[in-house]
Each structure stands twice: as C-alpha cells, then as structure tokens.
Amino acid sequence: MxxxxxxxxxxxxxxxxxxxxxxxxxxxxxxxxxxxxxxxxxxxQAPAVITLDEAIRRAETADPTYAGAVAANQVSAADRTIARSAFLPSVRYFNQYLFTQSAHLPAKDQAALAQSGVTPAPAYIANNSVHEYMSQAQVTETVGLGVFAQYKRAGAAAIQASAEQEAARRALVVHVVNLYFSLLAADRKEAVAQRATDEASHFHDLTERLETAGEVAHADVVKAELQLEEKQRALSDATLAASRARLDLGVLLFPDPRTGYQLAETEAKLPAVPERADVQAAAEKNNPDLRSALAAADAANLDVKAAWAAYLPDLTLNYNYGIDAEQFAVNGRDGVHNLAYSTSVTLDIPVWDWFATQAHVRQAKAMRDVARTQLTNTQRALIAELDEFYDEARAASVQLSSLDQSTGGARKSLELTNLRYKAGEATVLEVVDAQNTLATAEAAQADGMVRYRAALASLLTLTGVLAQ
Structure with a gap:
C-alpha cells in the first residue's frame, strides 16, 4: 500500500x-x-491572462448559486405566463365516440324498429343514442376576482425573482473581486517574501565577509543566519498561500482549477471612493434587496385578495360548436344538419365550506404581516449598510495612502541602515529590524489594497456600479 x-x-x-x-x-x-x-x-502554450471582467463572466457561468437564481427567475416568468392564461379564453378541439347498449325491447318492437330504420333508444337515460359522435371546438372563459389576483401575484413574484437574481449577481461579483485581488495580493506577498529572502541571504553573506575581515563579531553572522531561516519559512508560507488563492479563484474560472493562468495587471491608480450623495441615490434606486422586499409585500397583499375572492362567485362562459350526432357527418339522415352550437353560462356562488376560506384568509394575512416586517427590516438594513460600507471604503482609502507612505519610508530606512551597517555605525539588530519593518509594511500594503477593493465591491451590492 x-x-x-x-x-x-x-x-x-x-x-x-x-x-x-x-x-x-x-x-x-x-x-x-x-x-x-x-x-x-x-x-x-502561454497561460491565459484573466482580467477582472473576464473572471466575472466566467464565474457567472460556473457558480451554482447564481445559476439557481437565474433558473428561479425563468420559472417565475413562466408562472406569470401560466397565470395570465387562466383569465384568457381557452380553446380546445374535443373529439369523442360513445357506444351505449340499446334498451331491451320485445322482439316484435325490435322488428318494427328495424323495418322503419329507427335506431333503438340507449339503455342509459343520460346518453343520447346508441352511437354518438362528438367533434366540437370548445371555448371557455372564467371571470372572477381570484383569477385576476393570482395573475397580479405572479407578476409580483416575477419582479421579486428578477431582483433576487440581480442580488445574487452582485454578491457573486463581490466574491470574485475578493478572490481576484486576494490572489494579486498573495502573489505580491510571495514576491515580497522572495525579495526579503534574497535580501536576508545577501546580508548573511555580507556578515560572513565582514567577520572574515575581522570587522564584526560572529554573533552578527548567527543573527543574520537566523533571519535568513525565518525569511525562508515566510517564503514557503507565502508560496502556499498564493497557490491556495489561485486554486480558489480557478474553481470559478476553469473546469480544472489547476489550469495555469495569470491575472491582468491592474491600473497603478486605484479608483476613488464615489461621492456619498451619488451612492445614496443609486442605492435608493437600484438596490435589488429593496425591490425584492417590495415585490414580496405586493405578492402578500395579492394573496390576501385571492383568499377573499373565494367568498365571491365565479362566472364561467362556455361555447361549443361542432357535431354531436348519431353519424360522424356534417349532414345526417333526412337532411338533418349536424353542425350546430351550444352555449352555457354558469354562476358558481359559494355558500358553505366549513370555514376553509376563512382559514385561508387568516393564513394570507399572517404571511402579509411577515412580508411587511421583512420590508421594514430591509429598509433599515439598507440605511445601516449604506453608512457601514461607505465608511469602510473611506477608511480603507485613507489607510491605503498611509500604508503607501509607510512602505516608502521603510524602504528608505532599510537602505540607510544598510549603509550605516557597512560603515560600522549600525548594529545587526538594526538591520534585521529594518528588514522586518519593510516586509511587514509591504505585506500590510497588499492587504490594504484588498481591503479597499473589497470595500468598493461591497458598495456594488447597494448601488449596482462596480468601481474599477
């Protein structure tokens, strides 16, 4: 084994x-x-270069949650078509042949009927003849409040499903943005770890040469060696983190997540945080969660109307045109014209159903109260998320600028410390501290970029506009 x-x-x-x-x-x-x-x-072949837009497009075809939202939207649209057909006239072409046993008559009566060519009467009273052919076009129309309420309810459900699909799409975009820039940050951290390892290795070689020349103590060599080993372990962890981030995004991009690919270089200048007034206006107009909650409340109100409609009568109109005769022919015996029409009007008045309709009304009202509560909660959450996401984006933007300055200062500090160490004016501990400070600042800068991009993507869930 x-x-x-x-x-x-x-x-x-x-x-x-x-x-x-x-x-x-x-x-x-x-x-x-x-x-x-x-x-x-x-x-x-060179690995594929994936842009953010391309990653989003591929993810939309591979993510099962978004695929379920798309399917639910299509089902709701079909339900609306089905509900509309309920209050439009239905037409069908009906064909039927009935054979009924004839009534038992005395022998002399049967002989008399046979001589006269008259068909004996059927045994069943409800049937018209021993042989009966029916071929008719039937048009039926039902008029009632419940039918119209169900159609409007299906329309509200379709609006809700469409809004939920858009919400799922925006959530998917946020997820892809996080994975995309997390991979960019992981690659950058790996490059930082590689540079730090090379720098530690170079410093280790420098301390050995200076020790050989008698300019520094052996303790400096030991400290440099420990620093090199630490950076090598950090490089191994950074490489593993980058590999994991690449696989996480690859799940949404390729049938085989192990497929090699590269991410397109992003612009050096990050997009600015949009104005608060613009964000608020877009959130009030384009937020899919709010549209979904409003549509759900409308659907709940229509459910109550549909339940109340069971107390009211329904009017059914029926029109038949065709053949209902003993012969399957346009003209029958003795020149009888078999083509004819019939109409009927039915008014169904509900009288007693053992309080079933009353129970349905109570159920619909209870669900309407839930929908209203959900709408109120969605409105409150939108107000809170607007402040939360916008403040997060502003804070991330300010901190990213601060991280850029810190990284530049740490890089300059390391250069000066190295020069001072070579001149014998700085200790090995100062050099190691400067190296660690620069590596930490560059890693924090990569994390700050991911945080800022994620904050801008979160605004997408409210406004529908992704700042790129």
Missing part, C-alpha cells in the same frame, strides 16, 4: 478531459514522462 492517495486518484481518473466529464471524475494531471513528450512535440 505504498501508493499515496493522490497517486491513486490520478490513476483512477480517465485519460482525457472529455472522458473525465462523462465519468463525473476529476481530470488527471499528465505524468512527468508524458509532459516531456508533449513539450517535445509542440511548444507549451
């Missing part, structure tokens, strides 16, 4: 991505030998 779990999974998956998709398994990575052969046959 020397084969590892990863090797067992690689051996179990199909050889091609198409077979993997058909079998429902993970695509396997190529073996080392096959990779060498592939490289010998064809040049390696």
């Amino acid at each position: 020397g084969i590892s779990l990863l090797a067992a999974l690689c051996l179990a998956v199909p050889a091609t991505a198409q077979e993997a998709g058909a079998a429902g398994t993970l695509p396997s990575a190529p073996a080392a030998g096959s990779a060498v052969a592939t490289e010998a046959q064809a040049p390696a």
Whole structure:
C-alpha cells in the first residue's frame, strides 16, 4: 500500500478531459514522462491572462448559486405566463365516440324498429343514442376576482425573482473581486517574501565577509543566519498561500482549477471612493434587496385578495360548436344538419365550506404581516449598510495612502541602515529590524489594497456600479 492517495486518484481518473466529464471524475494531471513528450512535440502554450471582467463572466457561468437564481427567475416568468392564461379564453378541439347498449325491447318492437330504420333508444337515460359522435371546438372563459389576483401575484413574484437574481449577481461579483485581488495580493506577498529572502541571504553573506575581515563579531553572522531561516519559512508560507488563492479563484474560472493562468495587471491608480450623495441615490434606486422586499409585500397583499375572492362567485362562459350526432357527418339522415352550437353560462356562488376560506384568509394575512416586517427590516438594513460600507471604503482609502507612505519610508530606512551597517555605525539588530519593518509594511500594503477593493465591491451590492 505504498501508493499515496493522490497517486491513486490520478490513476483512477480517465485519460482525457472529455472522458473525465462523462465519468463525473476529476481530470488527471499528465505524468512527468508524458509532459516531456508533449513539450517535445509542440511548444507549451502561454497561460491565459484573466482580467477582472473576464473572471466575472466566467464565474457567472460556473457558480451554482447564481445559476439557481437565474433558473428561479425563468420559472417565475413562466408562472406569470401560466397565470395570465387562466383569465384568457381557452380553446380546445374535443373529439369523442360513445357506444351505449340499446334498451331491451320485445322482439316484435325490435322488428318494427328495424323495418322503419329507427335506431333503438340507449339503455342509459343520460346518453343520447346508441352511437354518438362528438367533434366540437370548445371555448371557455372564467371571470372572477381570484383569477385576476393570482395573475397580479405572479407578476409580483416575477419582479421579486428578477431582483433576487440581480442580488445574487452582485454578491457573486463581490466574491470574485475578493478572490481576484486576494490572489494579486498573495502573489505580491510571495514576491515580497522572495525579495526579503534574497535580501536576508545577501546580508548573511555580507556578515560572513565582514567577520572574515575581522570587522564584526560572529554573533552578527548567527543573527543574520537566523533571519535568513525565518525569511525562508515566510517564503514557503507565502508560496502556499498564493497557490491556495489561485486554486480558489480557478474553481470559478476553469473546469480544472489547476489550469495555469495569470491575472491582468491592474491600473497603478486605484479608483476613488464615489461621492456619498451619488451612492445614496443609486442605492435608493437600484438596490435589488429593496425591490425584492417590495415585490414580496405586493405578492402578500395579492394573496390576501385571492383568499377573499373565494367568498365571491365565479362566472364561467362556455361555447361549443361542432357535431354531436348519431353519424360522424356534417349532414345526417333526412337532411338533418349536424353542425350546430351550444352555449352555457354558469354562476358558481359559494355558500358553505366549513370555514376553509376563512382559514385561508387568516393564513394570507399572517404571511402579509411577515412580508411587511421583512420590508421594514430591509429598509433599515439598507440605511445601516449604506453608512457601514461607505465608511469602510473611506477608511480603507485613507489607510491605503498611509500604508503607501509607510512602505516608502521603510524602504528608505532599510537602505540607510544598510549603509550605516557597512560603515560600522549600525548594529545587526538594526538591520534585521529594518528588514522586518519593510516586509511587514509591504505585506500590510497588499492587504490594504484588498481591503479597499473589497470595500468598493461591497458598495456594488447597494448601488449596482462596480468601481474599477
């Protein structure tokens, strides 16, 4: 059992991505030998460069939550069409043949009917003839308050589903923005860790040369060696974090998350925080959560009307045109014209249903109260989130500027400390402290950029506009 779990999974998956998709398994990575052969046959393709817009577009086709919201919106639109058909006239073409046993008559009566060519009467009173053919176009129209209330309710539900789809889209965009810039920050931290490791290695070599020349003590070499080992461990952790961030975003971008890709370089100048008045106006106009809550409240009110409609009568109009005769023909015996029409008007007046309608009304009112409470809570949450997200964006912007200044100062401080150390005016502890200060400042700068981008993305959930 020397084969590892990863090797067992690689051996179990199909050889091609198409077979993997058909079998429902993970695509396997190529073996080392096959990779060498592939490289010998064809040049390696450059990894795809993914922009933020491209990442969002790919995520919209891969995220199951957003796909569910899209499907729910489509279902609601179909429900509205179905509800509309309920109060429009329905037309169908009805065809039927009925055979009924004839009534039992004495033999002499049967012989007389046979001589006269008259068809005997059917045994069942409700049937018209022993042989009966029906081929009719039937038009039916039902008029009632409940039908119209259900149609309007379906329209409100469609608006709610559309708003929820937009809310899901904005939440997905925020998620992608966080993953995208987290990966950029992770890559930058890895580069910072690599630079810090190289710097620590260079400083370690410097202390060894100075010790050989008798200019510094061996303690400086030991401290530099400890610093180098610490930076090497930090580089390993930064590389692992970047790999994880790349896989997290790759899940939304590619069928195989291990596919190699690069992120497009972002603009050096970050977008500014929009004006508060513009944010508030856009939030009041374009917030999908508020639209969803309003539509849910409208749907709840219409549910109450639909429940009350059960107390009122429904009017049904029916029109039939076609054949209902003993022969399947336009003209029957003795020149009778079989094509004819019939109409009926039915008024259903509810009288007693053992308080079922009353119970339905109570249920609808209870759900209406819940919808009103949810609407009020959504309005309050919108007010709070507007202040919260805007203040977060402003604070992140101010801190990002401060982090930029700190990083520049830490870099200059390290340069001066290195010069002082070479001149014998600074200690090894000052150099190590300057190196750590610069690495910490650069890592904080990368985190500040992610925080600022995430804050701007959070404003998207309120305004619908993503600052890029």
